[in-house]
Amino acid sequence: xxxxxxxxxxxxxxxxxxxxxxxxxxxxxxxxxxxxxxxxxxxxxxxxxxxxxxxxxxxxxxxxxxxxxxxxxxxxxxxxxxxxxxxxxxxxxxxxxxxxxxxxxxxxxxxxxxxxxxxxxxxxxxxxxxxxxxxxxxxxxxxxxxxxxxxxxxxxxxxxxxxxxxxxxxxxxxxxxxxxxxxxxxxxxxxxxxxxxxxxxxxxxxxxxxxxxxxxxxxxxxxxxxxxxxxxxxxxxxxxxxxxxxxxxxxxxxxxxxxxxxxxxxxxxxxxxxxxxxxxxxxxxxxxxxxxxxx
Amino acid sequence: xxxxxxxxxxxxxxxxxxxxxxxxxxxxxxxxxxxxxxxxxxxxxxxxxxxxxxxxxxxxxxxxxxxxxxxxxxxxxxxxxxxxxxxxxxxxxxxxxxxxxxxxxxxxxxxxxxxxxxxxxxxxxxxxxxxxxxxxxxxxxxxxxxxxxxxxxxxxxxxxxxxxxxxxxxxxxxxxxxxxxxxxxxxxxxxxxxxxxxxxxxxxxxxxxxxxxxxxxxxxxxxxxxxxxxxxxxxxxxxxxxxxxxxxxxxxxxxxxxxxxxxx
Amino acid sequence: xxxxxxxxxxxxxxxxxxxxxxxxxxxxxxxxxxxxxxxxxxxxxxxxxxxxxxxxxxxxxxxxxxxxxxxxxxxxxxxxxxxxxxxxxxxxxxxxxxxxxxxxxxxxxxxxxxxxxxxxxxxxxxxxxxxxxxxxxxxxxxxxxxxxxxxxxxxxxxxxxxxxxxxxxxxxxxxxxxxxxxxxxxxxxxxxxxxxxxxxxxxxxxxxxxxxxxxxxxxxxxxxxxxxxxxxxxxxxxxxxxxxxxxxxxxxxxxxxxxxxxxxxxxxxxxxxxxxxxxxxxxxxxxxxxxxxxxxxxxxxxxxxxxxxxxxxxxxxxxxxxxxxxxxxxxxxxx
Numbered sequence: 007x008x009x010x011x012x013x014x015x016x017x018x019x020x021x022x023x024x025x026x027x028x029x030x031x032x033x034x035x036x037x038x039x040x041x042x043x044x045x046x047x048x049x050x051x052x053x054x055x056x057x058x059x060x061x062x063x064x065x066x067x068x069x070x071x072x073x074x075x076x077x078x079x080x081x082x083x084x085x086x087x088x089x090x091x092x093x094x095x096x097x098x099x100x101x102x103x104x105x106x107x108x109x110x111x112x113x114x115x116x117x118x119x120x121x122x123x124x125x126x127x128x129x130x131x132x133x134x135x136x137x138x139x140x141x142x143x144x145x146x147x148x149x150x151x152x153x154x155x156x157x158x159x160x161x162x163x164x165x166x167x168x169x170x171x172x173x174x175x176x177x178x179x180x181x182x183x184x185x186x187x188x189x190x191x192x193x194x195x196x197x198x199x200x201x202x203x204x205x206x207x208x209x210x211x212x213x214x215x216x217x218x219x220x221x222x223x224x225x226x227x228x229x230x231x232x233x234x235x236x237x238x239x240x241x242x243x244x245x246x247x248x249x250x251x252x253x254x255x256x257x258x259x260x261x262x263x264x265x266x267x268x269x270x271x272x273x274x275x276x277x278x279x280x281x282x283x284x285x286x287x288x289x290x291x292x293x294x295x296x297x298x299x300x301x
Numbered sequence: 302x303x304x305x306x307x308x309x310x311x312x313x314x315x316x317x318x319x320x321x322x323x324x325x326x327x328x329x330x331x332x333x334x335x336x337x338x339x340x341x342x343x344x345x346x347x348x349x350x351x352x353x354x355x356x357x358x359x360x361x362x363x364x365x366x367x368x369x370x371x372x373x374x375x376x377x378x379x380x381x382x383x384x385x386x387x388x389x390x391x392x393x394x395x396x397x398x399x400x401x402x403x404x405x406x407x408x409x410x411x412x413x414x415x416x417x418x419x420x421x422x423x424x425x426x427x428x429x430x431x432x433x434x435x436x437x438x439x440x441x442x443x444x445x446x447x448x449x450x451x452x453x454x455x456x457x458x459x460x461x462x463x464x465x466x467x468x469x470x471x472x473x474x475x476x477x478x479x480x481x482x483x484x485x486x487x488x489x490x491x492x493x494x495x496x497x498x499x500x501x502x503x504x505x506x507x508x509x510x511x512x513x514x515x516x517x518x519x520x521x522x523x524x525x526x527x528x529x530x531x532x533x534x535x536x537x538x539x540x541x542x543x544x545x546x547x548x549x550x551x552x553x554x555x556x557x558x559x560x561x562x563x564x565x
Numbered sequence: 566x567x568x569x570x571x572x573x574x575x576x577x578x579x580x581x582x583x584x585x586x587x588x589x590x591x592x593x594x595x596x597x598x599x600x601x602x603x604x605x606x607x608x609x610x611x612x613x614x615x616x617x618x619x620x621x622x623x624x625x626x627x628x629x630x631x632x633x634x635x636x637x638x639x640x641x642x643x644x645x646x647x648x649x650x651x652x653x654x655x656x657x658x659x660x661x662x663x664x665x666x667x668x669x670x671x672x673x674x675x676x677x678x679x680x681x682x683x684x685x686x687x688x689x690x691x692x693x694x695x696x697x698x699x700x701x702x703x704x705x706x707x708x709x710x711x712x713x714x715x716x717x718x719x720x721x722x723x724x725x726x727x728x729x730x731x732x733x734x735x736x737x738x739x740x741x742x743x744x745x746x747x748x749x750x751x752x753x754x755x756x757x758x759x760x761x762x763x764x765x766x767x768x769x770x771x772x773x774x775x776x777x778x779x780x781x782x783x784x785x786x787x788x789x790x791x792x793x794x795x796x797x798x799x800x801x802x803x804x805x806x807x808x809x810x811x812x813x814x815x816x817x818x819x820x821x822x823x824x825x826x827x828x829x830x831x832x833x834x835x836x837x838x839x840x841x842x843x844x845x846x847x848x849x850x851x852x853x854x855x856x857x858x859x860x861x862x863x864x865x866x867x868x869x870x871x872x873x874x875x876x877x878x879x880x881x882x883x884x885x886x887x888x889x890x891x892x893x894x895x896x897x898x899x900x
Contacts, residue, residue, distance in 0.1 A: 011383070012466065014379030017393075020374040020437055027434030028400050031411030038410075096306060107303060108369040108555060109548050111310045118495045120513040121539040125317045135315055168313065176555060222402055229404020232497040236517050250406045250498075257410050258502070270407050281402065457622050458655035462669035462720070463643030474667060476659045 032274070038267035044260070050265065058268040067244070068252065068269060075248045078163060079227035085167045086223060087216065087233065090174030095204075097175070098182045115172040125238035126165045127152070155245035158238050162246050166233055170226075174219050181215030182208070217288050225281050228273065249273045314544075317536045343534045356515040357542060359425060363500075363511060366429035371436045371489045372482065378437070379444035380470070394442070401438035406498035408435075413502045423506045431499055436489040442490075447481030448474070455470040480556065487550050491562060494543060512539050573597040573620070573635030574724055574756040579616055579628035580780075588614045590780040591627065596758060601751035603771035604760045605803070611780040612760045616726050619758065620647050631700075632723060652729045654713040656701040662712050663697045666719055687715045691749070705740065706734050714749065725750060725757040731766060741770050764804055776800050798891035800803035801884055807850060812857035813888065818897060821884035824850065824863035833875035 039058050041051035062068055097108055129135050130151040138149060151157045178201070185208065193203050209216075231250040234240060240247035240255075253273065257266035322340070382393055412431050421427035451474065459469045475482070495511045504510055512519070516539050571604040576595040581589045596602045604612040617623045619630055621642035630637040637645050657665050662682065670680045688694045691711045701709055710730055717725065727750065731739045747770050751757055761767050768788045775785040776799075784796040788804075795801035801809050801821050810827070814819045829837070829851070837853040837860060844866065851862045855876065862876070871875050885894040 013381035013384040016377035020378030020441060021393075023374060023434045024397075024400060024437055025429070026415070027408065027412070027431055027437075028403065030415070031408045034411045034414060093306065096303070101303065111306060112555070113314065113544055114310055114545055116491055116543045117314075117540050118497070118513040118516070118543070120517045121536050122313065124516055125313055125536050129313060129316060131350055168309070172310070185387070198359070224402050225402035229406050231404070231406040250404065253407070254409070254498070257413075263410070266410055270410060273407060277404075355889050429887060452653065452655065454651045454653050454655040455657065457620075457642075458649070458651060458716075459657075459668075460622065460642045461647060461649055462672070462716075464669070464672055465643070472672065473657055 008030055008102040010011050029199055032271075035271040035274070036268040038264055039271050041264045045263035054264070061265065062268050062272055065132065067247075067281050068249075068272070070244070071249050071252045072157075072273075073249050074232065074246065075228055075250075076276075076280075078159070078166075078246075078248065082163050082166045082170075082227050083220060083223045085163065086171050087219065089167065089171045090178050090219065091212075091216075093171065093175030094178035094182055097179050111173045111175065114169050117169070119169060119223060119232040120236045122169065122243045123165065123233050126161065126237055150237060153242050155242055158242060160245050162220065162234060162238060165237060166227070166230065169233075173221060178212065178215055181212045217285075221281055221285055225277055228277050229281070247293050249276075307551075311478055314496050314540065317540075343538070353515075353538060356510055356512045357412055357538070358493050359509055359510040361542070362426050363432065364374045364426050364427055366488050367432040367436065367488045368492040370429050370433040372486055373438050374433060375437055375440035375485070376442050376470075376475070376482075379441045379448055380474070382441065382445050383448040396447075397438040397442050401442065405496065409498045409502050416503050423509055424505050424510060425504075428500060428503055428511075429493075431503075432493050432496060435496075435499075436492055439492075440485050440489055443485045444478070444481060447478055447485075450481075451477055487546070489544070491543065515539075570727065571631070573600070573633065575628065575631040575759075576615070576619070576628045578632060579615065579618055579630065580626050581618060581623060582626040588782050589618070592777075594775055594782065594785065596756035598754055598756055599752055600773065601747070601757040601759060601771050603767035603774045604758055604777060605764060605767040605774050606777035606783075607762060607803075609779075610777040612762075612777050614727060615777075616649070616728055616758060616760050619724065620726055621645050622648050646720070646723045647726060648717035648724070649726040649728065650710075650713045650717050650730045652732055653734040654701075654709045654730075654733075656709060656712055656716075658701055661698050661700055662693060662704075665701070665712060666716050669716070669720060683719060687719045690718070691715045707738055710734070710742075714746075714850065718749070723755055725753075726756050727757070727759045729761055730759075732761070732763075739766070749851050764806070768804075773774075775869055776803060795884065795893065797893050798886040801886070801893075803877070807861055809884070810860050810861065811886070812855070814857055817888065818894065819886040819888045820857070821886055822860075822878055822882060824861045826882035827860065827862040827876055827878050828864060829862060829868070829870060830877045831871050833877035835876040837874050837876050839870065839874060 036053065040053060040055065042054040043051040094222055097104060097111075101107065104107065131138070135151075137151070141147070141149065149157070151161060163172065189207055190203060193207055198206070229250050230248045231254065234246055234248050234251050235254075238246045240251050249269065250273065253266050253269040256262050256269055260266075304564060313384075360452065382390060408431075415431075416427075418423045421430070455473060455477075457507070459473045464472065495513065496511075497517070500511045500514050501517075504514065576592050576594040579589060579592045579594075580587065589593075592611075597763075604615060606612050608686065615625070618625050621630075621637070621640060621644075621732055623639060628638075632645075657668065660668065663862040664715075667680055670683070675683075685694075686699060691714060693708070693711055694714060695705070696708060696712075697706060701712070704712065710733075713730070730746070731742065733741070743766065750759075751770070751772070759767070759770055761770075771788070773785060773787055774791055776783045776791065778799050784791055784800045786794075792804050795804070798821065799809070804809070805823055805825075806809055807824050809821045809823045812822065814820045835855055835857065839851060839853055841852040843850040843852075845886060847865050847866065849864055849868060851864065851870075853860045853862060853874070853876075860876065883897070885897040886892065887894055
């Protein structure tokens with residue numbers, strides 16, 4: 007029909023660009039991961055079968071990075087959820103100056119990651135940064151936060167949570183606003199306390215938004231790059247190196263494009279499994295709950 | 302409680318501000334007589350080569366170009382998508398959500414290849430192409446929701462009056478989409494400013510760097526050679542444009558995100 | 566090219582099917598120029614679907630729409646020169662009354678002077694002159710309806726369609742506006758189709774009524790025809806308030822008698838027992854029980870009621886139906 011083809015034509019340019027930006031990389035990586043393309047081959051792709059993939063499986067650094075990235079993602083997202091929920095609940099109540107409060111809490115999210123990563127570097131600086139100054143003021147001795155793996159990792163998570171918490175908070179706030187007030191009032195009339203209302207009414211109704219937030223943030227967190235490169239450089243001793251950073255290094259520093267593509271494709275697959283799996287699990291739990299509820 | 306939240310959100314920013322205004326000596330030895338405050342750090346950063354506000358300009362240019370391009374592509378796509386039914390609509394919708402979740406850094410190698418193939422490196426306008434592509438999923442989803450919010454009979458009435466598609470968009474639909482266009486545009490603008498990995502690989506000329514890259518490069522130097530005061534000044538100035546934008550435009554931003562969340 | 570016999574709107578075997586569901590099933594209907602036809606029926610009966618097919622907003626699965634002999638079916642809505650007043654009025658919220666009315670003309674390239682002239686005329690006609698600069702949000706329901714009407718009339722359309730234009734107004738306003746609406750819309754040169762679910766409105770507005778149910782036409786004719794000579798039970802039950810009594814007289818035969826055609830007397834063919842009465846001021850509605858089932862009778866407010874009432878009626882008011890199909894049976898003997 008005329009109308010059908012017209013609307014398809016409208017979508018075409020956008021879909022074309024999307025294909026170039028999203029589909030092409032997947033295809034390229036797939037092909038490239040089966041090539042050797044590095045300084046050794048004069049930067050020209052030479053097919054080498056599954057050699058890259060074999061190397062990947064034995065690559066300790068890759069697996070360590072994978073573990074580190076996963077650990078980072080899970081901790082970061084968990085903290086963001088809790089913090090974001092708190093923020094959302096806080097902003098949900100009618101407070102004076104709520105609009106400005108909301109705007110101000112949004113600021114961390116709006117800033118470029120690298121800009122604030124630099125800021126964090128200074129704050130943690132040993133011995134001149136304000137954090138160490140505060141510690142010294144309290145009588146302790148300054149500490150090299152960025153030279154020990156545990157603390158570096160802690161602050162990387164903290165910096166990430168600081169930046170993305172407002173986003174999660176806003177998302178959950180949107181969800182809170184869809185809950186009709188009458189439901190809350192009905193429960194309150196029955197004598198339910200605030201915590202009970204939270205548990206029995208708010209959280210169950212918020213589940214779709216929580217799920218959305220988790221899935222989105224999980225996916226984003228698995229690709230963490232900007233923050234790590236500027237804040238810790240992947241150190242100390244590669245303890246905060248993420249998969250994305252490793253892939254980047256392979257491509258831009260070691261100039262091993264074939265392997266870099268392999269790493270990135272593997273990261274993609276990891277992402278797919280994790281996010282897809284979580285989504286599937288959630289859908290199944292959700293449907294089951296509905297079936298039980300209806301029964 | 303509110304105070305805690307504010308402190309948490311603004312603390313690091315305020316500290317940067319403070320640092321940027323301190324004299325170098327004051328940084329190292331907090332207890333100093335005399336006036337520790339100075340604007341010298343700012344002067345230092347602004348007088349660099351190329352001058353710092355050049356980077357701000359570059360970022361703004363790219364962000365504006367990206368926003369315009371994204372909206373130009375997203376509006377017809379969202380409209381067309383809204384007209385679809387059944388499998389195609391659901392399929393494309395799902396694809397867009399999936400694309401929106403992809404961490405953009407993972408795409409850099411392929412995009413670098415495209416830059417090389419078509420000689421697009423070191424061109425700020427060309428950079429807006431991948432940026433637009435990366436922003437499209439979110440933009441299309443948000444705008445589609447907004448189109449869906451418009452009453453259906455409105456377009457019917459316009460069709461009956463003989464308005465063609467272009468006329469309907471121009472006279473009826475788009476004027477009513479103002480707030481949605483604004484909030485989507487702002488979100489795209491913010492995302493474009495924030496982007497790091499692609500710009501890192503596409504731009505190497507010193508005077509064409511976008512802000513995040515410039516800042517990262519400054520930070521790449523050794524801790525002991527770079528005056529941290531100047532550092533902080535750079536950070537503050539890098540943050541200022543976006544801070545202002547958010548403060549001024551917080552309502553459309555929030556409503557845009559909210560609508561996206563609800564419809565998503 | 567069309568003979569005078571082709572003048573007016575004709576719907577020929579018009580049908581629409583979506584996703585396996587038949588919204589409209591082979592409708593045949595004609596509307597003469599200047600005639601006002603009401604499409605009446607319960608929700609989901611296909612009346613709005615028909616309207617949209619005539620307007621060209623939805624494509625027809627079967628059949629044709631013909632105007633003065635010419636086939637409109639392949640034309641787009643804009644090309645058909647059809648005007649429609651929507652149930653929600655569909656006024657452009659961001660434009661003033663003037664802007665709303667002008668848009669169609671502006672887009673078609675009509676010169677400013679001509680636009681103003683036509684605008685002035687229609688504003689005058691509908692008494693909207695003072696509201697010219699207001700936005701729809703600042704208008705009352707009745708005012709918005711007038712603007713929607715003005716927009717339709719302004720185009721000098723060849724067909725006029727109205728989709729429940731009064732359903733958003735309160736009952737009192739509806740009654741006041743009905744004669745006004747009829748005067749403005751009907752009796753011009755174009756055929757008019759008026760969709761409503763309210764039978765009183767249909768009876769008051771239209772020259773003829775087409776009653777639809779389940780995508781099929783049940784009967785078309787003047788209000789009087791549908792009332793006195795319904796084609797089937799559905800038509801008989803839909804028209805007339807309070808609704809007709811349907812009595813199970815004998816297997817295979819169902820008797821329909823309207824409450825206003827029944828009376829209570831000392832003697833009569835059927836006995837009845839009074840259950841309840843509703844006093845309406847100018848009338849009374851009596852609820853009775855009879856060997857044939859529950860019966861309602863409409864009578865005067867001061868009607869005396871016999872102790873053991875019996876039902877009576879005139880034979881000419883009897884309507885017989887098949888209990889299963891609802892089809893009208895003719896030539897049934899006395900009870």
